[in-house]
Amino acid sequence: MNQKEATARIKINKLLEAAGWRFFPEGTSPANIRLEPSVAIKPTDIEALGSNFEKLVRGFVDFLLLDTRGFPLIVLEAKAEDKDPLIGKEQARKYARSQNCRFVILSNGNLHYFWDLDRGSPYVITTFPTPESVQGYKDVAPDSQRVIDERVEADYIALTQRPTYATEAAWKNEAERSDFIRDNKLRFLRPYQLKALHQLQAAVREGKDRFLFEMATGTGKTLTAAAVIKLFLRSRNARRVLFLVDRLELEDQAKKAFAAYLSADFQTVVYKENRDDWRRAEIVVTTVQSLQFNNKYQRLFSPTDFDLVISDEAHRSIGGNARAVFDYFIGYKLGLTATPRDYLRRFDATRPTTRDPRESERRLLLDTYRTFGCEGGQPTFRYSLLDGVKDGYLVNPTVVDARTDITTALLSEEGFIVAFTDDTGDDQQETYKQREFEKRFFSEATNALFCKTFLENALRDPVSGEIGKSIVFAVSQQHAAKLAQLFNLMADRMFPGKYQSDFAVQVTSQIPDAQQFSINFANNNLLGSGNFIADYKTSKARVCVTVGMMTTGYDCTDILNLGLFRPIFSPTDFIQIKGRGTRKHDFREQLFDVSRRDDLAEPQKTAFKLFDFFANCEYFETEFNYDEVLKLPKPASNKGEGPVQPPPPPGGQYEHLGADILASIRVEEITTEGMRIDRMFFERFGETVRENPVIAEAVEAGQWDRVIDYVNREVFDKPEEFYSLDKLRRAAAVDRRLTLREILEKIFGLIPRFKSRDELLEEEFAKFVSDRKPEEAIEISAIKSYFKAYASSPRTREIIDSRHYQDLATNPFFNSRDFKAVPARYRQLVPDYIKDYLPLNQFLP
Template sequence: MKEATARIKINRLLEGSGWRFFPEGTAPANIRLEPGVTLKTADLDTLGDNFEKAGKGYIDFLLLDTKGFPLIVLEAKAEEKNPLVGKEQARKYARSLNCRFVILSNGNLHYFWDLERGNPYLITSFPTPDSVTGYQKVTPNPQRLIEDLVDDDYIALTQRPNYHAEAAWRNEAERSGFVQVNKLRFLRPYQLKAIHALQRAVKDGKDRFLFEMATGTGKTLTAAAVIKLFLRSGNARRVLFLVDRLELEDQAKKAFAALLCADFQTVIYKENRDDWRRAEIVVTTVQSLLFNNKYQRLFSPTDFDLVISDEAHRSIGGNARAVFDYFIGYKLGLTATPRDYLKRFDKTSPTTRDPREAERRLLLDTYRTFGCESGLPTFRYSLLDGVKEGFLISPTVVDARTEVTTDLLSEEGFVVEFKDDTGEDQQEVYKQREFEKRFFSEATNMVFCKAFLENVLRDPVSGEVGKAIVFAVSQHHAAKLTQILNLIADRMFPGKYQSDFAVQVTSQISDAQQFTINFANNNLLGSGNVLPSYKTSKARVCVTVGMMTTGYDCPDILNIGMFRPIFSPTDFIQIKGRGTRKHNFLEQLFDAGIKETVKEPHKKAFKLFDFFANCEYFETEFDYDEVLKLPKPKDKGEDGGDPPPYAETYEHLGSDILAGIKEEMIGLDGMRIDRMFFEKFEEVVLENDFIAQAIESGHWDRVIDYVNREVFDKPEEYYTLDKLRKAAAVDRRLTLREILEKIFGLIPRFKSKDELLEEEFAKFVADVKPEEAAAIPAIKTFFKAYVTSDQVRHIIESKHYTDLATNPVFSSSDFRAVPPKYRTFVPEYVKDYVSLNQFAA
């Protein structure tokens, strides 16, 4: 039965990918079975009984090209066997038929093997005939990839092939202007080192690479050089460039067009759905490919020979990794988040919801995905490296805490004592993560803003407050801070600004994206407010939540304010990175007389204001450049005002009796009222333009914050996450993101607990590649039990193995069937890579 089931599954997978057992119109059949096997239409779903013993001892599929020549050998194995056991048999068979490609499958696990490229690659669907035919046109030659000479003018030679022969280049006095006018880009020494490190990795037989490069070091330019190297050497026919936000899609397309358009064409997938195949470089967001599993429906695993993941830590997280792993070929990850920021948390707690723990798992997964489990990327260039070599600027960290925020940051928290309605003494404790969520203090925000404006770096030309970005907790918090900053600026600089000193730049604000562009171009709400000949934005401070982090380039930023606690290393690195770029302020000044009076025109520093000890967390024993002791803000209620707000309670004073009782078993579909509740919630969020746009742009932090604040717990329906989970009737704990992904079609349905377990185990097998094929069922049983059962985890961790004798989930005999090395390896793997919270009921 297992053999027959495997065959049926393989048949359906082949047909689903466009392969034909029988002629269809003018299209001939392109699947042939080995001699001695006669196939009839009626036999398609039944053929397979004992198929490995039929004929010559096996039955293979031979997949043909358009001319009827052998293209792929498909070696089929029974379900209980690892398909890799047929590897050498398939290789011999393929060689005898002059086939370059092999598929190994047991109906559940499938490997695609290009005999000219190395090892079999785990795939989730079979490639289409057209895609493999196109893939065959690329004849990989790793030696060319290794030996191709990459010098600092590698990109410039594409932009202007004969630049070095032109008079303006040869004249040293004119050279700088020539480069600027023609926008020629030359690789910096460290960018060359990155390319050379990749070439060495290829020489060592690797096909996955990770570049860890600080914000501001030109990852896109480096990626362009890698793309040219692969396309020019014939090791890639087409490249997929994945980004995680909508605005980065257009940014990447423009960058590659400017750098490589003379040789290669770049398109954005959503703008070229019908003719994307004409381009060598295809740019798209991960969200676009995830939508209704578009990557599986519209693409074949062999459509791209090189896949690059920009901001890899974000763009391969969660479901997105499935997109990245779907495609066969070389993989390159780009990230600014160093592994140095990985912190250890209590891994034994399955319900930990600390966002830093989730971030740790994502970072670990990033390094694992790119074959860097040791923590050493293919190439690393840190902020410190950039500062030492004169390409970047290190921050001046300003550690500023009030007594209130100091308490919020402490282990004890900020304790508020009050009397309840009965007169009993009660107390409420608040932590840093609750600032501006449950704990509100206008006085604290006022102190933050005042300290910020009194200590900022000034513009070296105009003497104004240097351009600044302030990062707030939420959109409401951003609105508050913007108002306070404008009020203080009006007192500090009378008549200079009319409430346009600070601007809220968040997704709820119309034209917010254009605001970010105008701020970078120095014309936000006007320009040259102090000196008409000096082009600098009239608005001096942008207050945002997350819009101006990843990929935002504004080199004349002098001040950054972290007015919120930060739990993500990625967010911390990106926020800090907004100020690290160098800048010459004289480029904005058009009065030669004034230029001579500017003493320090070059940006040599920027201030990073930290009100929540973020640097202390991410930078061990950080040597703070400046410490501000801030005054303690007055607590609300000190001067007879209202006390801190507490949740109101309702006390029912009337009598009540039990009127009746009825029992009803609810099926897996849940109650109709639950389904209607979920459908109403779907309508609410689908009709909300802000939610739709933010999801399309990939701004999940904004979406989650907005739904929690603007949709949940409102009087109309009182939507809550718990209610939605019950209404969805899934046998595990759903996240709000999953619910929204389902509503907006990013996932076709909610996966059951067992489906998720199967996915996680498939990742485990792909990463670990167990050689003990016969033991895989036992390892899987152990894996699932350890993930889903608190009791099993406790027994394994405490080594009280005798308790397994009475355990209904995982018995002693089950444990004995697991090979000894996996008894410790599986728990360690789960702790590092599997989020247990999603499997809770």
């Protein structure tokens, strides 16, 4: 008996059954699998088939999967584990054509391909599609020529919103046209958006099925995406579209946009678990995180459920393991990004800078370009910030470069040096760098100077004359709270009686209703409106202090000032933050009294100020032409007055120098359930967090940053129970290191159980196979062993990374013979992938 054949057969059987295919009738549902048209199968034959499935009297045994009417739907060509599934490609095609089948699955139990004979080449899948999904997929008769031939003009979206708009009197009358467009919220594609659609059609003509639009923030990526969605749905090249975002709050924003643009023809829903609404919709919006959670995308969706997948902010929403979600689905793929690849043009990627965020960003972008078939560095369409400014659609920032003596020192090669005398009387020095500002290095005077400089130099609202609406980016939530308090104190002195501590608001994940605060700020009613002029609608709160909540996808066109009160090391974050101010705005729209609109001298937003206190612009754009450079006064120094600067805090370690002896010893075997006291400890913690309304509400809203921050601050290490993550891990009795989020998910019933280390490794390897699509399928078992060993064994990683391969001879976890079985190109590919995408801490015991 061939063991590899038997193992492959068992795996294929399980995959078929997991996807809902039936070898035997179940109730009123008939069997929908048969082996060769003329080979019958009985329950008593299953053991024989499991042990020797490839060769019977009549030759190779293929699976023929049937539709609901009993007609052939899919040919499944099965190969042994040590054979590449693609070797059966032509044989399967011939057999499929003879059975009038459009679909083929090629599998060796470990590596699987789904092949739509009408659409193109075989596509790697990690699970088998369900019968219902393939039947629906079959109803889509793809014809790329219809995409190419579709006429797309500037009114492509407007025709869906109001098909008869061009025949209406208000449109024909030039004097009424602007009001007609505004009242009916008609959207017309700008010339560059139209060009994006035409270039996508050209790419389809060239046989491509993956596209990347690189469009600056504020240039209407969502509207452009809506036009792409209409193009594929209208041309019947897609039955259903998946739109992926990277943050929860962007779900509703995208749904509202698509509903406004396309609801006359297509339904849009936000996916929610345990609901089938998505099956009745043409456009499904969700976060990539929700699909990743507990591998929901594999458990609840079939690879054939979506014919077009669009990833918003592509290199964020498909970064890391999220790429496996994106690649899971068969069909056309479109990536949208505001981050240009060439922002790293001055970065030398050849030097050893593995800790430099620009290097990781560079690798992430390279992966993104590769994912969308743009290996040459040219996206399908590009429209930059400079293009937008030149064409009059966007505004450039006025960069205010402001540095104090302290921040200048923090930014220097030497850093900020603090001299002090330790407990023994010895002179010591501690050095701080910009990364440690508001983490290990605190300066109240520096923060006060930041706020004062910002307020004295900020752009003013052209209507009310007050400080223009602003967003300030802080280091941490604690830092944000400090800055909001400082701003409010200073505003009370600058504008007596006007704000009553409503001038600045902290908008971070730990603040209840923070998301609603950001919405109210955009809608000009945060803590009230019209504070200076009654008939002018503008937010009473003038400054939102945040950390990361308002960076991507946040639309507030009347922002006039941005404050970088922190060092930024991610180029993506820098570009996204800068993009919050680039949109144009007409301040006349906020005046209730129409007669006053003509009195404004400068009603249009022509620029915004970007206050940079940490040389971020210099870091990313070394030749940036600063528009305004401020020399700040030195913070007041201590000359015998006020509190003395304390020495740096100790390292936080305790060294016990006294003697100790072993008083007693007792051996007790602990079962997999753990000790009763451990289980009770875990259960008490569960009751504590479930009964806490702040935690329960944040978990319900999916605000995990807020949940984890709150538990660490308010629940851990408190008297009585002294809960800690380490104690909870021991109590859970799992063979790997759990995260706090996993523990909380289990407590709140979001996952049924904790996965073992091997289960997690199996899932991660399936993602690797989906992303890297191994060609050496016959060696996949060796690659898997290598993958698991490198991910879970620190000793194996050390040997591989140091290239001391001779040490594998004595390595019990992964030896020299195992390593030699790994194909040469995977010996480095596997470590690179794991370093990029896997948090290795989760595999530790």
